[in-house]
Amino acid sequence: MLKSLKFLAASTFLLVACNPLPNLPPVAMSGIPMSPMAESMKQMMPHDPNTAGVVSVDRFQDGFATLFKRSGPAFDPVNVSKVVPAPNAPIDMDKYFLVSSLGPRGEKVTYYALDVVSDQPAEGWVFVSEQGQPVAGQLPIIDLLPGEKGYNDFFRITEVVVKAGYIPNSLASAADVKAAMVAGQVSLRMTDRIANWAVVPQGSKAEMTFAGQPVSGYQAWYKGQVAPYLRFDTNLKATPAGKVPSSPIVVIFKNGKDPAMGFQSEASGRTHNVIATLPGETAYSSLWLHDFQGKLEGFEMVKDLATATANRGADLPDILVNCPVVGPIQ
Incomplete structure (x- = not known):
């Protein structure tokens, strides 16, 4: 009888282990279900620009270039x-x-x-605190690369307002930003500022300065990958038509x-x-x-x-x- 009970207990354990019940909340290592706050923190673990993948960029493809198109440049x-x-x-x-x-x-x-x-800007996101200060260490976010429909070197800036305690680079894509907004973790503030961020391949060289500032060595997030860019104008004002x-x-x-x-x-x-x-x-x-x-x-x-x-x-x-x-x- 004792052997039968032990066998039954072991069989029940294996059945549950191999066929977990559906719709149960996630369980932490302690066996206690995660709170919504803990689950939120889990989803906002920071990304590391130093170890993230780097985007592939082609500014001379038919889908983007005109003057310097590889297949047939219009210029010289x-x-x-x-x-x-x-x-x-x-x-x-x-x-x-x-x-x-x-x-x-x-x-x-x-x-x-x-x-x-074009004079139609793409959308770019920068991060600020609730007091309006830039979030140190957080890369800006873009959602388009040269050759993708709607890409422009000029990006109209939307500010992502984060709460105290936000860890820089927890958000690394436009999809991350939108999900965080829906979850109430951030708010968005459209601005009339336009920045000139020309996305280029990694290792590109531009030794000249713009308004006394270096133009190379900058990075943005693109869908969880790093996108190098050259930075020129940072505070153009959009026209009344948003151009x-x-x-x-x-x-x-x-x-x-x-x-x-x-x-x-x-x-x-x-x-x-x-x-x-x-x-x-x-x-x-x-x-x-x-x-x-x-x-x-x-x-x-x-x-x-x-x-x-x-x-x-x-x-x-x-x-x-x-x-x-x-x-x-x-």
């Missing part, structure tokens, strides 16, 4: 085709994508030529009509492209509006914005290009 294809990096290969911005030009009053300036983009503001530029093409042969330039390599505003000025934006070009025959006369405007040539179809001014302005 004879020369550009030779230097376009392979998918996810590091980009050397200083070696291949730096343009010397002129400022509105004849200043000598340089800018990085990134590519054609990225732009600023005019006048360019002169080598063939006098289109970018097929690149820009006309001096022997030194400096173009007579002229930008209308400089970083630090109220109307400045790195999103340059090309609505007309300068006449090739007037190249030598162009010294500043006034002479560039007087040298007006053919209209252009309101092309928008991300070209942040970098380095010293002379």
Whole structure:
């Protein structure tokens, strides 16, 4: 009889162990069900940017690029085709994508030529405390990469307001943010700020500065992976329609009509492209509006914005290009 009871007890234990009952709450190591707070904390364990995976980025694919498209660049294809990096290969911005030009009053300036983009910003998230202070150590979050529908180098910022005790990098994706909002762990605050975060492959180089600040070495979260980016404008103000503001530029093409042969330039390599505003000025934006070009025959006369405007040539179809001014302005 005793043996039968022992056998029955052992059989019952095995049955329960192999076939757990459904719909029971999670049980901690102590055997006590987790509280909702404990379960919430379990779901918000921090991610480590140093050990997380890194996204693969291709800024020269057909799905994103225009001027520097690998399969057929619109800008100076004879020369550009030779230097376009392979998918996810590091980009050397200083070696291949730096343009010397002129400022509105004849200043000598340089800018990085990134590519054609829209004035419809993507969405980016930054983290702040309930007092509005940035959360130290938390990476911003993006939800799109170059080539994905809706991606833009320009991101309209939504602030993620976290409560006291939040551990940086507990949230590492847009989905995490939305789930935390639904759970009441964070609140969201839309802003009219737009930041220029150009997502690039890991290892990309950009030694110039923007408004005196380094532009490389930054990271964001993208679906739990790290996304390296170049940081330029950080506080553009969205237009009343929610668009990225732009600023005019006048360019002169080598063939006098289109970018097929690149820009006309001096022997030194400096173009007579002229930008209308400089970083630090109220109307400045790195999103340059090309609505007309300068006449090739007037190249030598162009010294500043006034002479560039007087040298007006053919209209252009309101092309928008991300070209942040970098380095010293002379």
